[in-house]
Amino acid sequence: MAPLHALVYQSHATRPMDASDLDVLLLDARVNNELANVTGALVYGNQQFVQYLEGTRADVEQIYARITRASQHHRLEILEQGRADARRFQRWHMGFSEAPQSVVQQLSQAQWQRDAPWLEDDIASSVGLARLLAFWKEDAVLAR
Numbered sequence: 001m002a003p004l005h006a007l008v009y010q011s012h013a014t015r016p017m018d019a020s021d022l023d024v025l026l027l028d029a030r031v032n033n034e035l036a037n038v039t040g041a042l043v044y045g046n047q048q049f050v051q052y053l054e055g056t057r058a059d060v061e062q063i064y065a066r067i068t069r070a071s072q073h074h075r076l077e078i079l080e081q082g083r084a085d086a087r088r089f090q091r092w093h094m095g096f097s098e099a100p101q102s103v104v105q106q107l108s109q110a111q112w113q114r115d116a117p118w119l120e121d122d123i124a125s126s127v128g129l130a131r132l133l134a135f136w137k138e139d140a141v142l143a144r
């Protein structure tokens with residue numbers, strides 16, 4: 001089996017996203033991710049996105065390339081990418097949660113490898129991932 005790869009990025013919505021915008025986006029993303037066997041989580045708040053993707057490297061890169069072409073956001077910045085020891089969002093072809101501004105800010109400013117994303121360290125040791133998982137554990141019940 002090919003090793004697991006993870007990629008996390010942040011971006012800014014080009015306009016405020018309402019519930020139906022998000023539903024359409026998620027429906028499309030989930031169908032596509034299921035076909036590619038990519039799992040992950042998307043957090044949205046204050047017109048900002050933070051998204052974590054996991055799968056084989058080729059699959060993650062293919063999905064990320066598609067994501068970069070979406071018109072609903074811009075100013076994408078990869079926060080970290082690298083080897084993943086296991087899937088953290090096994091159940092989610094794309095989990096979604098809205099989050100208060102403070103949480104999105106915390107996630108996007110967390111210590112990811114953003115200064116050197118090409119280093120491709122083991123993502124499991126990242127402070128940013130620990131933050132995302134803590135938020136997800138507390139709020140996943142509310143996730144749609």
Ligand SMILES: Cc1cc2nc3c(=O)[nH]c(=O)nc-3n(C[C@H](O)[C@H](O)[C@H](O)COP(=O)(O)O)c2cc1C
Pocket residue numbers: 025026028029030032033042049051063066067069070071072073094
């Ligand atoms: C924040 C965000 C996250 C997305 N996540 C995924 C994803 O996980 N998988 C995927 O295949 N597409 C993803 N997409 C792409 C959308 O599913 C969809 O193809 C795109 O938004 C259509 O945009 P358009 O208006 O430019 O046609 C994402 C798009 C955005 C804006």
